[in-house]
Amino acid sequence: MEALLCRKLGDPTTQPDSSENTALTVSTSHPIPKLTSPTSIRVRIKSTSLNYANYLQVLGKYQEKFALPFVPGSDYSGVVESIGPKVTKFKVGDPVCSFAGVGSFAQFIVAEEKDLFGVPDGCDLVAAGALPVAYGTSHVALVHRANLKSGQVLLVLGAAGGVGLAAVQIGKVCGAIVIAVARGTEKVEFLKSMGVDHVVDLSKGGVIESVKSFLKTKKLKGVDVVYDPVGGKLMKESMKLLNWGAQILVIGFASGEVPVIPANIALVKNWTIHGLYWGSYKVHHPSVLEDSLKELLSWLARGLITIYISNSYKLQEANLAFSDIKDRKVIGKVMITFDDPKSITSKL
Structure with missing residues (x-):
């Protein structure tokens, strides 16, 4: 699968693979993650959000440090691609969104069933991928x-x-x-x-x-x-x-x-x-995040909130997205998408 790797700490606004010293590289043969438990789910990612925290992660200035190399990224949306034998809440094809410490700048990610949220019928999946961290x-x-x-x-x-x-x-x-x-x-x-x-x-x-x-x-x-x-x-x-x-x-x-x-x-x-x-609520008080995201998805479905996306980029253009963050050009959110963002909607 395609994945954006941070192979060394450094400037994420430099184009991936433009030299041997760039922080980021695009891998086209990164291993597809396997299901890790009977209740785990593999999601085919449709969109993933860039946050200021992701910029700091690659620079090595974030409060949490990650072993190199790592796939950056946090909140995402997508479609259930595979499920463990004890999954009861979702089925293959369901639209979902969630967040992770790292790993969403890739075509696939594995998450536990309890950490995924169903995207309400009719909601834009790109918008749902921008929801968890910023709105949460x-x-x-x-x-x-x-x-x-x-x-x-x-x-x-x-x-x-x-x-x-x-x-x-x-x-x-x-x-x-x-x-x-x-x-x-x-x-x-x-x-x-x-x-x-x-x-x-x-x-x-x-x-x-x-x-x-x-x-x-x-x-x-x-x-x-x-x-x-x-x-x-x-x-x-x-x-x-x-x-x-x-x-x-x-x-x-x-x-x-x-x-x-x-x-x-x-x-x-x-x-x-x-x-x-x-x-840190995911570790210390996960029910707060769960209740919060459920209410936000309800608000999104009812039109009480509108997620404005200023730009969407492909994985190979991640440096442009990071530049938007660094230069404070973003109004609302900037996204990485793996499909035409205009064609991605929830179909429950």
Whole structure:
């Protein structure tokens, strides 16, 4: 089968096999994974999502390290190709989606039955492949951890990226007043089209003045929940907008700088700081992920959320997808697909 291998840690934006020193190589004869237990399932992958974490994995800067060589990739969708003798929930041909620590940048992957989710009838399978990590992260953060309520003010940093756009949509589903922060006209106009209540364009000024002006217009005191996948200076500025009793969701550090949240101010203002490493729930509290993804798939089927895919690439073009991530060109999600993405739909 075809698979994208990380043979050495390095820059994933360099074209695979362009030299002997490239980090990535495309194997056309990688072994097809075998079923590992009576309840395991082999999935023929239709699409797999690129996340910032995958970029860090290849660079060797992710919090988890993997033995070389490894196949990167996390969330994916596809069709059941083979099942173990004790599988009862799925049959060959069923559309499914899931996530893995590594391994989805390949034509086949093996997963346990309990880790797969059926994709509802009519849902786009490429969209389903973009759902677990980005939308799962934002859903667990906002719904499970912050318990976001209708009427609360939600500030989303990095709002045009994968997890940011997911947070924007989930915030609206929860009935929150959503303030989105992004940079550049294209991203700002897109976020406006998503129905956010206010958009801050960082290319035209800082976040504080813009948000304070909006809050004053709406007679609101401040921000109740800040969702931060960016870190750095932007988070430092955003703290000046938070209400007493506000919640800070620490999602990641796309800026490359880990922000310092003063404990004395958190004490005085009764802030709650949530660190969220979504993947660790699979080990420590898997039922949270299961309930979250089931609700998200239901929302997707009902049209409550829409997954925007800015670009889809073939496996051999993975470097272009990684470049989109690195250069922050992505609005929503970027995907690797193994079929024409326009022709892949769920048929239960």
